[in-house]
Each structure stands twice: as structure tokens, then as C-alpha cells.
Amino acid sequence: MTDVMIHGDRSLPIYVQLENLVRDKIDSGDWAPGIMLPSERQLCDTYGIARMTVRQAISNLVAEGLLTRTQGRGTFVARPRLRQPLSKLTSFTEDMRDRGLLGSTRLLMQEQMAASPEIAAVLAIAVGAPVLQIQRLRSANGHPMALETSTLRGDITAPLRHEDLEHQSLYRLLEERCGVRMLRASQELEAGIAGEAEARLLEVAPGAPVLRIQRRSLVLWQGQEVLCEYVRSTYRSDRYRFYVELER
Amino acid sequence: MTDVMIHGDRSLPIYVQLENLVRDKIDSGDWAPGIMLPSERQLCDTYGIARMTVRQAISNLVAEGLLTRTQGRGTFVARPRLRQPLSKLTSFTEDMRDRGLLGSTRLLMQEQMAASPEIAAVLAIAVGAPVLQIQRLRSANGHPMALETSTLRGDITAPLRHEDLEHQSLYRLLEERCGVRMLRASQELEAGIAGEAEARLLEVAPGAPVLRIQRRSLVLWQGQEVLCEYVRSTYRSDRYRFYVELER
DNA sequence: GACACGAATAGGTATAGACCAGTAGCTGCA
DNA sequence: TGCAGCTACTGGTCTATACCTATTCGTGTC
Numbered sequence: 001m002t003d004v005m006i007h008g009d010r011s012l013p014i015y016v017q018l019e020n021l022v023r024d025k026i027d028s029g030d031w032a033p034g035i036m037l038p039s040e041r042q043l044c045d046t047y048g049i050a051r052m053t054v055r056q057a058i059s060n061l062v063a064e065g066l067l068t069r070t071q072g073r074g075t076f077v078a079r080p081r082l083r084q085p086l087s088k089l090t091s092f093t094e095d096m097r098d099r100g101l102l103g104s105t106r107l108l109m110q111e112q113m114a115a116s117p118e119i120a121a122v123l124a125i126a127v128g129a130p131v132l133q134i135q136r137l138r139s140a141n142g143h144p145m146a147l148e149t150s151t152l153r154g155d156i157t158a159p160l161r162h163e164d165l166e167h168q169s170l171y172r173l174l175e176e177r178c179g180v181r182m183l184r185a186s187q188e189l190e191a192g193i194a195g196e197a198e199a200r201l202l203e204v205a206p207g208a209p210v211l212r213i214q215r216r217s218l219v220l221w222q223g224q225e226v227l228c229e230y231v232r233s234t235y236r237s238d239r240y241r242f243y244v245e246l247e248r
Numbered sequence: 249m250t251d252v253m254i255h256g257d258r259s260l261p262i263y264v265q266l267e268n269l270v271r272d273k274i275d276s277g278d279w280a281p282g283i284m285l286p287s288e289r290q291l292c293d294t295y296g297i298a299r300m301t302v303r304q305a306i307s308n309l310v311a312e313g314l315l316t317r318t319q320g321r322g323t324f325v326a327r328p329r330l331r332q333p334l335s336k337l338t339s340f341t342e343d344m345r346d347r348g349l350l351g352s353t354r355l356l357m358q359e360q361m362a363a364s365p366e367i368a369a370v371l372a373i374a375v376g377a378p379v380l381q382i383q384r385l386r387s388a389n390g391h392p393m394a395l396e397t398s399t400l401r402g403d404i405t406a407p408l409r410h411e412d413l414e415h416q417s418l419y420r421l422l423e424e425r426c427g428v429r430m431l432r433a434s435q436e437l438e439a440g441i442a443g444e445a446e447a448r449l450l451e452v453a454p455g456a457p458v459l460r461i462q463r464r465s466l467v468l469w470q471g472q473e474v475l476c477e478y479v480r481s482t483y484r485s486d487r488y489r490f491y492v493e494l495e496r
Numbered sequence: 497g498a499c500a501c502g503a504a505t506a507g508g509t510a511t512a513g514a515c516c517a518g519t520a521g522c523t524g525c526a
Numbered sequence: 527t528g529c530a531g532c533t534a535c536t537g538g539t540c541t542a543t544a545c546c547t548a549t550t551c552g553t554g555t556c
Contacts, residue, residue: 013539039506050541052300055507063311071507072549089494182496189492191439191457191485209439209457237439244437244492246337248430261509287536298511303537319537320519 012176014049018057020172026066026077027093027169029102037067037075089185089217091171092138092148101140107166108201109135112154119151122216122230130154134165137201138233144202146235153228156180156221174219180228181220188214189242194234202236211235211242262297266305274314274325281327285315288323335492337433337465339419340386340396349388355414356449357383360402367399370464370478378402382413385449386481392450394483401476404428404469422467428476429468436462437490442482450484459483459490 012020025031038046043054058075061067069075096103111133120127131154138146150170159177174180192212199206217229235242260268273279286294291302306323309315317323344351359381368375379402386394398418407425422428440460447454465477483490 015539041506050543052542053540056539058507069507070549071547072505074506074549089496184493184495186491186493189437189459189490190488191459191483193457207455209441211437211439235439240438242437243434244335245432245434246335247432248337263509289536298513300512301510304509306537317537318519319517320535322519322536 015053015057019060031077033077033079035077091169093169096140104139105166106137108137110165123227132157145239146233147198147201148233150231156228183218183220185215185217198234204236209237211237263301263305267308279325281325283325285323339417341417344388352387354385356385358413371475380405393487394481395446395449396481398479404476431466431468433463433465446482457485459485
């Protein structure tokens, strides 16, 4: 990914642009865990922005747990936590990063369509209402990990109609382009057997065990809590375990 | 509490002093939930400090959840919200009840043994230390649902040595007899294929998909947080789905 | 070789001022 | 009366600068 020009897009605050830039460097593996970032003053010079602005971006990323910093030493890319303290709603890429893996995506299908009765029921919209359906093959370190079919409300995702969804985080686009804030999701997990087509894409034998996950995501959109996304994923069970922490 | 003079104590950063001051006002009930704080510029004047310094203090308190703010409206004392745990640590019987089913149990094995190296590693105890191992077939409405092998620390569960574990809740006995309080557990879920023995007990065909769950339970015992239990369960995937709620 | 010291450099705190962007209430016109 | 638009707030973003403190490492002394 080429460097996003800071100041290039006046619609986003500079500190947000810098955050995204750093996130991209980390997601792409360009900045590996443990690596020291350029110093704050260096970043100011590089991008021609004030130090307080740099600090705002860095502070947010530190709060997110993506970076750590020590006075006198520097700012570093955090080593992925082995265990997430709580059950967090994450994107595939974030999930892989937490596991110390590099996530990548192949877009298999991206289509604007009319909601089927089933989809309409799940998303609580009218039958025939526009939805955006995306099918993606998710890989970790280059090896197939999961097959994912997402269906999103068409009205909310209208700005993404002609967006490249292969190389960008869908959740990031939703938040940045659609004015959506991800809130929470409910997931159901069950075991299954890989079908013919799935098996071929996931590069496993037909009949191999897979973990099927259904997710319904609730977002804040135009001040309202609405169901926005329904995802059906099929994970290779030899490569993926779902981890969750429960409290009494 | 009397107002702490900002600048009075040079040993603490001004923004920290302001944070404490606001916290005190809220704790003392002086500023009730829902009340609007003085505007940032007003706080600058009142305490003779810069707006960026005020903002740093306020931002930290917002991140803490103590305050909320809206552009154009102001900064407000947050209404304390009771957070219900997203995922609850439950016993099998409780889980079934939540699903509207009647859980029952058949005890297959109950044995005091010495910890194998694997078990010792998981429970963080010495190899050869005493453990209590229980294998139970769990049913819902009379139909087999899961096969469960629990391994518990022998020293903690000593009072249960000759207890009837077929008709009593293990978690209840742990709390009532062993002076243990269940705290939380981490679980890992994966898909698998039923083996011969499993299939026979679960009354499914060998090779049927199953959901395998590993649980490590943390308890409070004699004032210490300790790992007490390690459970491996195999659930029929045609009857059981795991449900979890995630937050962003 | 061991250690004290200081320079260079990292992030941490704080200032003062500027302008942008939402919100709400007031004013005055239709 | 109803409402469009103005205005005086609010927090949001950003700059430029200054000095503090912690870390690191090289230098020089003993």
C-alpha cells in the first residue's frame, strides 16, 4: 500500500490520517512487533505536522493497545497479546494480528442485490430492500483460513458501492465512509463438515471438520442502534480456534 | 473535601490534579450524574491553566467513562451504567435451563489420580500431584448432548472425594464444600469429528461433526486466584450451538 | 576494566492562540 | 404561528514553542 498523503484528504482530521497510516504499516507487516517507530519529532518533519498532532494520533493507538511508549526510549509496535482479556468484536485482520499472523483477503464476490426473505428477517429490513453482499476468502500468512459471506444493509453501505473491498478493512471503511460506529455483535458457533466448494477454496478434504460462525453486528448509525451486518463464516478447524473468556 | 489548589503541588502534573479535582466533585455528589461541567474555557479561567491542559484531563476522564462530551453541547457527568457480563460462566445444567431444556447427567468415571505432565502444565501444578477426574455424559431432555471430562485440583477438591457427583451440581459443591468461589474461565472452541467411543455414547454416527470445548476455570480459594478445573467437552453439533456476545 | 559524567535524544507537560464544526436558543420575516 | 437563519455558545482540530524528565551511550578519568 502506498503512503497515504497526509493533508491529501481534508475530510479527515490529520491525526486520524496518521493513525490509519500507522495502522496500515503494522497490518501490512511493514512495521513488525517490537520495532521502534520514528520519534515524534521525526514524524512531525516527515509529514509536516505539529508535534501535538502526532502525539494525539500516537496516544490513541497506545490506548488501543497497538503501540507502547516509554519516556526516554521511544514508541514501539506492541507485541500481539496472547490472550485477549475480554471478548472483543474484531475484524478478521485484527483477529489474525492478535494471533501473531498476517491476514490477507481475496475478494470472491461483491454484489448489490435485493434482500431475500431470510436475510430480511435477520437484518430486520423489508424483503427486497437493497443489500450489499460480499464473499471473501480469508488467509493467514498466505494460507486459507476462512470463507466469509457478509451481507450488509444497502442504505448504510451506499458509499461503498464502488469501493475496493479486497485491500481495505470493511470495518474501517464502515466507520470512516459510512458514518457508522461498530457497537457489538452476537455470534453463534457450531461444528460442521466442509462441502465440495468450501473444501476446494479452503484447500481441505471434503468432509473435513469446519467451524461455522454466524455474526449479527449492531452499529450506531445516524444516532440509532441498528443491525447492519450478517456474516456467515466457515473456518478451517485445523487452523482456527475460537477463544472466549467467561465471567461468573 | 476542600478544593485542591491547582499549582499547589508541583509534584503532580496539573492535568492529573484537575482529574482528581473533578473525580472528587463527582464522588462527593457535588456534581451529580447528568450535570454539565463548566466549559473548557471556563475551567481555564477558573484555574489559570491552558485549554490543552484542561482537555488532557477531561479526555482521560472521558476515556475512563466518568464523563461524556458532545461537540456543541458540552461535557457531562456520565450516568453510571451497570454492565452485565457479556458471556456468563455457567454450569451445564444452568446452560440447558437457559435454553429451555432439562439437563441430566450420567457419571461415567470418577477417579482420584496423579497429574500427568499435560494436566500438570494446564493446571499449573506439579507432575504427580493429586487430581480428581470425572467423566460425565450430559443429556438434554433425555437425549445425549455432550461428553465431558473434568480434571480438578486434588487438594482443593479433597472434600468431594466420596461425594455423589451424578446428581449434584459440581459447581455448587465446589462453592459449598470446598470454600471455592468461581471467578471466570477461558474457553477454546474448535470443530472436530466424533471418534468411535464418543459416537457411541453421544448416539451419533462415527465421523459426525462435533464441537470441542476446552475450559480452564479460575477460582478464588483461600484468598488466592488459582486454576482449579480443566474441562474437555465434546458437544453434538446438531443439537448444540455456542452463543457469545462481543463488544467493540 | 569500572565507573562517573555529560551530551544527545526519547517521550511528558504546558502554554497561547487560531480556526473549524456542531448545538441550541433567539430574532425577525412571511 | 411557523420556521429560516443568525449568533453565541460548546467541544474538535491544529500550530509553534518551551522546558521537563527519563534513557542511552560515548567519553574520559581513576
